[in-house]
Amino acid sequence: MCGIVGLFLKGPKLQDELGSLLSGMLEVMSDRGPDSAGFAIYGAGAAGQVKLTLRGTDAEALRSAVDRLGTALGSTTQPVFHDTHVVVSVPEAKEAEARALIAAEAGVSLVGTGGAMELYKEVGLPGDVASRFGLPAMSGTHGIGHTRMATESAVTTRGAHPFSTGTDQCLVHNGSLSNHASLRRMLSREGIEFATDNDSEVAAGYLTWKMREGASLSEALEQGLGDLDGFYTFVVGTEKGFAVMRDPISCKPAVMAETDDYVAFGSEYRALAGLPGIETARVFEPEPATVYVWERP
Known part of the structure; x- marks a missing residue:
């Protein structure tokens, strides 16, 4: 339906x-x-940046993953948390590296990417x-x-x-x-x-x-x-x-x-x-x- x-x-x-x-x-x-x-x-995006919307199975896993992502890349924006999701921006040149890091994180998945797009979904x-x-x-x-x-x-x-x-x-x-x-x-x-x-x-x-x-x-x-x-x-x-x-x-x-x-x-x-x-x-x-x-x- x-x-x-x-x-x-x-x-x-x-x-x-x-x-x-x-x-x-x-x-x-x-x-x-x-x-x-x-x-x-x-909505609004920043030139040269890609917004990654991530989902975590729990808040601790999500925050830990975002911290490790920032440490590894050395250049991410302040993450914006929305319940089980978070939006973090990385330089376009580091998108592939960021994707690889996220794929290795247990309990965290990439929902969507874009200069302007943020994507959220959940059961309920x-x-x-x-x-x-x-x-x-x-x-x-x-x-x-x-x-x-x-x-x-x-x-x-x-x-x-x-x-x-x-x-x-x-x-x-x-x-x-x-x-x-x-x-x-x-x-x-x-x-x-x-x-x-x-x-x-x-x-x-x-x-x-x-x-x-x-x-x-x-x-x-x-x-x-x-x-x-x-x-x-x-x-x-x-x-x-x-x-x-x-x-x-x-x-x-x-x-x-x-x-x-x-x-x-x-x-x-x-x-x-x-x-x-x-x-x-x-x-x-x-x-x-x-x-x-x-x-x-």
Whole structure:
């Protein structure tokens, strides 16, 4: 079942309210996905720095890992802790070294990386997850989120969305892919790494691969219409913006709203009903097999 939300702000007017608005949208989608929830927020970054979002099985393991990372690299920013996650920035030139160090840490995993993206996810009701991470107080330019009802795998944090397989790129998915196993094998040969057996991570990896090969986000999604078999609604986040695509049948619900201030996506209209100016928004259902992209210049 699952619920998806997304909010792209066209200008600075609502940036301080992004987290609050996205949190409300996620909580409304609780009955579509009460098992776990996650979200990606895109905001300010520092030139020459990469933000690493890490998750720890317990607070002590996470803090110890961050301390060792700072000692080994000798140049990390002050870590910002959010419940079971922490965001730490490292110089771009040391990202590969940082990844290797994190991979060797027991009880710590890398959730996402990017100059602008921070990614959080956990098991629990969406409203509780949002509150634990302090989402209502976060600001930024855009964000996407997901509430999960686990029908094909265990309820775990690793299985929660969004999935990120590329820098500043992540994906949330409602539906199911029937050819994900064969795609996973092919993508693994192409150097795409996977942390779970979730078919949604394969979709994220497919887009990462296509974009590494030189395709734009729009081109990668259009090619996915021929290569990804199943039924799906995707919302994809990138450093510049976000994109929406539904499969040719479009059996999963989806609705969008656009005003002068924002573009919003929800699995159901009620996820959008609390947004400012929604009463005068252009509300529409995204067409099947059609790619929609909104990006900042």
